[in-house]
Amino acid sequence: MSELTYRDAIHRALVEEMDRDPNVLIMGEDIGVYEGTFRITAGLLKKYGANRVIDTPIAEAGMVGTAIGMAMLGLRPIVEMMTFNFALVAADQILNHAAKIRYFSGGQVDMPMVIRGPQGAGVQLSAQHSQSFEAFYGHFPGLIVATPATPADAKGMLKSAIRGKDPVIFLENAALYGMKGEVPDDPDAVEPFGVSRVVREGAHVTIVSYSRMLVLSLAAAAKLAEEGIEAEVIDLRTIRPLDLDPVYQSVRKTHRAVVVQEQWKPFGAAGEIAASITETVFDELDAPVERVTGEDVPMPYARNLELLAVPHEEHVIAAVKRALYRD
Amino acid sequence: MGEIIMPKMGDAMTEGRVVRWHKKAGEKVTKGEALLEIETDKVNLDLEAEEDGILDNIAFEAGAVAPVGAVLATVGAPGAKRAEKPAAAVAPAAAPVAAAEPAAAAKKPSGEISVHEKKTAEQEIPAGVAGRRRSSPLARKMAAQKGIDLALVAGSGPGGRIVAADVERTRPVSRTGATALAPAPGSRLPVLEAKVVPLTAMRRTIAKRLAESIGPVPHFFLTVDLDVTKLLQQREQVIEITGVKASVNDFIVRAVALALRSHPLVNASFGDEAITLHGDVHIGVAVATPEGLLTPVIRNADRKSVTDIATEVRALAEKARSRKLLPDEYQGSTFTISNLGMFGVEEFTAIINPPNAAILAVGAAAQRPVVDAGQVVVRDRMKVTMSCDHRVVDGAVGADFLRTLRQYVEQPLRLLI
Amino acid sequence: MARKKETHGSSTHALAARAAEWKTILRKMIVIRRFEEATEREFRRGKIGGYLHVYTGQEAVATGILATYRQGDVVYAGYRDHAQTLLLGSDPNGIMAELFGKGNGISHGKGGSMHLFDAAHGFYGGYGIVGGHLTLAAGSAYALRYKETESIAVCFFGDGAMNIGSFHEALNMAGLWGRSGMCPALFVIENNGYAMGTAVDRHSALTDLGARFDAYAIPNEKVDGQDVFAVHALAERAVATIRETGRPFCIEAQTYRFSGHGAADILQPYRSKNEVEEQKQRDPIRLMITRLTEEKIVTTEEVEAMEAEAQQIAQRAVEYAEQSPQPDPAELFTDIV
Structure with missing residues (x-):
């Protein structure tokens, strides 16, 4: 184990996988000479050369589409999106092509590719650079959508993504890049997709979250404990496949659930999760499933407005109390 | 002998209507000659003879609707007759839903299925929704397990919702106890009159x-x-x-x-x-x-x-x-x-x-x-x-x-x- | 490199030297024609569902170009993809079964007409999003060089595919990668004059479509797409260069489709019957037969035999497809995460 930041954990995963398999290559905007906007790819160009570390034009559809053509022939391309907001330009390539070819070819080809990069609210990045896309991609069969919340998961899940045979939308959170945590050194320690994890046990309420909102949820749980409310906190880790069994198990114990997401409320991940809880453990519920989400507006620029638009600890605490009828 | 079929002219077309026949049965036709006009949901168009011969076996007269693939008539050598009317031999080609679900369709004639479905729908309307008291799913489950009538429980949740805690502090009414108090056979206690009292x-x-x-x-x-x-x-x-x-x-x-x-x-x-x-x-x-x-x-x-x-x-x-x-x-x-x-x-x-x-x-x-x-x-x-x-x-x-x-x-x- | 912009015709010399090859090409074109006629017929009978786009009239383009195919090359096409699949050696029975939505179709009935796929024969897909597959071809070309092979990627697309964003993104990257010999790709514009029903001069600001490739530093040449000899000659030259240099090349084949855009394109209000009849005078198969009989490379009997054989292939494919079982319901959930 080493203590690494989330950023370094991702960097480490890239290096280990590129060392391990010459078919792994990475492409993206300003990832080589510039060394990456978030410096995830610093040093890679020098180490692996321009054929494996490809500086592309600003052309997301081009990046993703060419990666698909590479993946079908056995390469394992990693596409870095400078931010996932830009990946909308490549939506046709991701959703109509990458997600579907393995299926409509009747399994004749695999699609081992990763599209990774940061998403979510930053600090005053305003409307076009602050969005969250897990529900958007989570809607489409044929994709894997990873939302790691810790450095260990960022490394272990990225390695799984690179070694897999399906396209992975790997959603990092820029606000987590500096977060430190214990990360396994073993280059073959990989984390599977579709395995949620209970990260804090509690008997009174189940808080379901992922990515940066997990950090928020854990902080809220700590404060709630001071008031005698013991929250069980679950990290979903991947949005697709979505493993809700631990959530159902937890709700059978706590009889109430709060789902926390940063993105907008309508048709979001929390809505899907809440509906699944209601479908599966309806008779266990003593209160409606609560959702904590961002406000339903494009991200404003002004700092005070921005802070009003995203969820905070106190929103989680208030939702927990509503679920407990203690408001 | 060539068959003139009702052609599928669009992706979603399942049937077409014969508008009029330009030729009569027994008439001689030549390749490329218009035989009849058909109407689909999008267009009207003429179907042409694909070979020379005698038009015969007209199975769908003007105005009739034919499924895609149905043989409308034949063009062949003079005197060539089919053993039976072509229409009788035609299976309804365009029944994609039925084809996808042969088992379900085979069970019952469609009429019966729809009657059955209607009945089910009626049965599923929960009785007395209007008078229902709000209660959480868990509270209902607990009440059922403890034998508590939710009508007797005061709800402390929002809108008077009965929640688990309300059920917890309610003592169950013994239903078997009520049975035990019922008069034994031959008891001299006066029989109580059961009656329906209309609402004033x-x-x-x-x-x-x-x-x-x-x-x-x-x-x-x-x-x-x-x-x-x-x-x-x-x-x-x-x-x-x-x-x-x-x-x-x-x-x-x-x-x-x-x-x-x-x-x-x-x-x-x-x-x-x-x-x-x-x-x-x-x-x-x-x-x-x-x-x-x-x-x-x-x-x-x-x-x-x-x-x-x-x-x-x-x-x-x-x-x-x-x-x-x-x-x-x-x-x-x-x-x-x-x-x-x-x-x-x-x-x-x-x-x-x-x-x-x-x-x-x-x-x-x-x-x-x-x-x-x-x-x-x-x-x-x-x-x-x-x-x-x-x-x-x-x-x-x-x-x-x-x-x-x-x-x-x-x-x-x-x-x- | 000097670019030649004039349309190439075929010279008569040396046709006889490759007589066997021409016969094979003719035979393939006839098979495509009969096969496509059968698919249209089966669509009308309601046996083939969804959208159906046939290659009738354009046979010389794919046939002339794919005559240069070598094992290891990868081929991409749009949704007008039956011809390419047949030419690469896919089983006609499997293709027809796929069109019928049957379990032994080449993609187990999960792709259909627009998404034929036969990786074992080098066909990496028909695609239904117009212009969406050019990026894939550029990426595959890169991968072929990355793996240090001499194979190339061939990408067919229509004139209508040249106006979406990923067309530009793909070709810019192809041109860029070609500078370091990392993009051995042949881009083939099947310019049949119409994007569905919108004529080239109504959809493209620059009607010289090949010239658009100048903007991406990709050499480009035009050819009469109804003249299979000319198509083949240009393809041989282009492919040799591509294999050697690892740089992309573009062929603009000027052709014409005799059928509607798709099977549902009945009225064709965008073009006159006269125009179609006129174009049919330049039927690529007829042109080739005339030329080969004039040169005494094939006899009328040989052509008739080819016709009969093609008819039989198409007929057999229909019978095979008809008798094939539907996909197992379990197929619904296979080949997916």
Whole structure:
């Protein structure tokens, strides 16, 4: 184990996988000479050369589409999106092509590719650079959508993504890049997709979250404990496949659930999760499933407005109390 | 011999109509010649002969609708006849849904299926949705397990929702016990008559208004145990001096009326747009009548003496029982008091009488040991429970009101000055 | 490199030297024609569902170009993809079964007409999003060089595919990568004059479509797409260069489709019957037969035999497809995460 930041954990995963398999290559905007906007790819160009570390034009559809053509022939391309907001330009390539070819070819080809990069609210990045896309991609069969919340998961899940045979939308959170945590050194320690994890046990309420909102949820749980409310906190880790069994198990114990997401409320991940809880453990519920989400507006620029638009600890605490009828 | 088929001309086309035949059966046709006009959902067009020959075996006359793939006619050598009408040999080619689900379609003729489906749909309409009390799924499950009738449980959740905690503190009513009490065969006890009692207009209104109340009004309940030793003594004196037989309840009406003056939020009504704080204090007094509950109103009770209140309550109650109460004698209350003390009920909760924001349920006064300054002493005590509309009255507001009420009740001299 | 912009015709010399090859090409073109006629017929009979786009009239383009195919090359096409699949050696029975939505179709009935796929024969897909597959071809070309092979990627697309964003993104990256020899790709514009029903001069600001490739530093040449000899000659030259240099090349084949855009394109209000009849005078198969009989490379009997054989292939494919079982319901959930 080493203590690494989330950023370094991702960097480490890239290096280990590129060392391990010459078919792994990475492409993206300003990832080589510039060394990456978030410096995830610093040093890679020098180490692996321009054929494996490809500086592309600003052309997301081009990046993703060419990666698909590479993946079908056995390469394992990693596409870095400078931010996932830009990946909308490549939506046709991701959703109509990458997600579907393995299926409509009747399994004749695999699609081992990763599209990774940061998403979510930053600090005053305003409307076009602050969005969250897990529900958007989570809607489409044929994709894997990873939302790691810790450095260990960022490394272990990225390695799984690179070694897999399906396209992975790997959603990092820029606000987590500096977060430190214990990360396994073993280059073959990989984390599977579709395995949620209970990260804090509690008997009174189940808080379901992922990515940066997990950090928020854990902080809220700590404060709630001071008031005698013991929250069980679950990290979903991947949005697709979505493993809700631990959530159902937890709700059978706590009889109430709060789902926390940063993105907008309508048709979001929390809505899907809440509906699944209601479908599966309806008779266990003593209160409606609560959702904590961002406000339903494009991200404003002004700092005070921005802070009003995203969820905070106190929103989680208030939702927990509503679920407990203690408001 | 060539077959002229109804061609699929669009992705979603399943059938087409023969508009007219340009050629008659038995007529000679040449390749490329228009034979007939067909109509699809998008276009009308002519079908042409694909070979030379005699048109024959016309299976779909003008106006007929043919499925895609159906043989409309044939073009062949003179005299070439098919063994049977082509139409009979044609399976409906375009039945994609049926084809995808052969098992389901094979089970029953489609007509029967639809009847069956309709029945199921009717059965699935839950009975009595309108009168249903809100309860959490878990509460329902627990109630079923413990044998508790949810109708008997007061809900403490939003909108009066019965939640797990409410079920937990409710003791189950033994159903087997009821069976055990049933008369044994040959018992001499008179057989009770079973009958259906039609709803009177009044019972209907009571049901409607109270159900309305428990439905949308988020109730919560505050109970206090009041010391009425002094109040009972004072009552004796009042009766002695004035000759008016004022009841304990008359004193409570007066106490509540005065307390309401300092707590306008309790003397209020919730509305869709605003909360109304009433300027006057009009106390509704629940009166049992043979047909059910009526609540005559003591107007401006805060301005009336205990004896005035006593006299007025007596008169109104009498009118209520003889059903002579006028509308303005039972409408317009701002707060209601319900007293079941005379039935020996120690403590109960009442359902708010809309649009009041609260109701006070008064139990029986009884002698109970209490600890006073470290000594166990016997005092006259009485429990009152206030049900509050949480949309107007928060817990602290209700509690504060009850503190004031306690002052009036426990220092009853205040009621006389 | 000097670019030649004039349309190439075919010279008569040396046709006889490759007689066997021409016969194979003719035979393939006839098979495509009969196969496509059968698919249209089966669509009308309601046996083939969804959208159906046939290659009738354009046969010389794919046939002339894919005559240069070598094992290891990868081929991409739009949704007008039956011809390419047949030419690469896919089993006609499997293709027809796929069109019929049957379990032994080449993609187990999960792709259909627009998404034929046969990786074992180098066909990496028909694609239904117009212009969406050009990026894939550029990426595959990169991968072929990355793996140090001499194979190339061939990408067919129509004139209508040249106006979406990923067309530009793909070709810019192809041109860029070609500078370091990392994009051995042949881009083939099947310019049949119409993007569905919108004529080239109504959909493209620059009607010289090949010239658009100048903007991406990709050499480009035009050819008469009805003249299979000319197409083949240009393809041979282009492919040799691509294999050698690892740089992309573009062929603009000017052709014409005789059928509607799709099987549902009945009225064709965007073009006149006269125009279609006129174009049919330049039927690529007829032109080739005339030329080969004039040169005494094939006899009328040989052509008739080819016709009969093609008819039989198409007929057999229909019978095979008809008798094939539907996909197992379990197929619904296979080949997916």
